[in-house]
Amino acid sequence: MTTAAPLQPTPAHQPEYPSTFLSNDTNTQNQGVQIPRGPVTASLSYYAPPADGSKPFNFVEPPPEGQPQRNYGESLRDVQIRDVRGRETDFTLDNNAFATISAVHSQEHDFTDDARIREVYYPEVEKLILDTVPGANRVVIFDHTIRRSSPGATRTPVTRVHIDQTAKSAAARVVQHVPEDASTLLKGRYRIINIWRPLNGPVVAHPLAVADSATVRDEDLIPVEHRYPDRTGETAAVQYNPHQQWYYWSGMTNDERLLLKCFDSDETVGKWGRVPHTAFVDPRTPKGAVGRESIEVRALVFG
Template sequence: MADTVETTFYYSQLPFDNSKPWFDVNFNLKTGERDSNFTMESRTLEVENVRGHEDEYDMDSAGFRFIKSPSDFTDFDDDAAIKGAYYKESNEIIKKVTGARRVVMFDHTIRRNRPGILETSEQTRAPVSRVHVDQTPESATRRVHMHTPENVALDLLKHRFQIINLWRPITHVALDYPLALCDYRSIDWDRDLFATAIKFENRVGETFSVKYSPQHKWKYLRGMGTDEIVLIKCFDSRMDGKTAILTPHSAFVDPTTPKDAPLRESIELRALVFYDDLPDEIPEIA
């Protein structure tokens, strides 16, 4: 029998006026909420703990993969150290797991659950309790242009590329607000997803918001330790009808979490992943 828990997921609904959906990445200090032009709906669903059979899920079928991957890196308060040693270590993990020729790390986010503190900057990012996908085809293409030399970007886009996130708990086991992932085989690309503008302080990006479907199958790895990671596929240019393209995901409240569990702290790296022979000008780390 599957080990499941019942919890609440927060899905998105299209704006009533059919305008382009958008939201602000930071909270409005006056309202205590994020400004947006669309609404959310809550759904009570089951999420399965795959601990013990996590090897049944891989990135090309489900869209994600759990991996045992101890790390000696602990200096997660030092941004320069993260971009140096931790990016390099993670780069090699992704190469080894995927067989990629080149990996370009382009950013990271540290999330800490701090009840009562609003997200107003990169330093106060909290777990995201909204079903979403980090990238759309348009924003993924834009990332290639942003993080590789312009004289080779167009050539790169003729070949297979992916955007993969590497997510890891830091400091302690992630019992509080764990990460749930939706099996790609349970989503309908045409009906479940809609592109949404995300407003940063200095630019506008684009993500996929996700509409509720009773077909969605949610998975998580209960009690992920600092020696465990999950690779999350956020985009794959191989659209052959068989390969997973992306992974909806969300933080959630696990009813089995002990009341005295430490608050969640995690790091998520984002990387462009290339497979074919590539020009030497493409950097390993952006």
């Protein structure tokens, strides 16, 4: 696959980074904290194949006795991660497989009750997608994950470069979640989009990095069995490639949304239809910074 030329910053792409960035949502823990901004070099965890050459797998829940949580390793690489703050409009889902949206208000603030999240937050996300994603005419939200950095948290930030879905698992999601219309929907355009936001922004620790999908080769992506107790899905691990271009959105607030496209069936933009992403440790993080909390909502988007 041909990769896009790296984006070169221009004077217009060199904003003055404020030390703080106040959110319209005052339910935060980091207001007034000094926020690392601008480009940074950080270590990212890439895929290293299983030593025995077997097919890579990962258990979502605790693995069966005698089996590892995952059978593949990691390769740590230092990469430059550029800041999109001040140049948000340079990136789109079709061209880069990620996009940003600002000034999004929500009626949900606590994010402690899954039933309320589905009742209040899901419809907000559905409307956001229909209003902002070109071509979208039907949205089916199929799950969400809350991540917290606190000790004992059920899910924590994932510091491993990955993609949530592959072409195989995306089609399986359509069949699983919309079985009555699957045969028709699979003939049209369908996407999986992850809507990511912090819960205690502005984000200071463990920001989320994304790779411009146009700079990621197909051969960089390794299918991994994602083993649930009742079924096996498929995600993609990512091998290091120096041509990959990485970005993050410094100091994300609770009223900002990062859209990550995990799959796109439209072959005209298919090679830009999947975005590797990972949490990372910013070496500039202030000592004692509050750990990041976030929610990601995954949706099938048709049209």
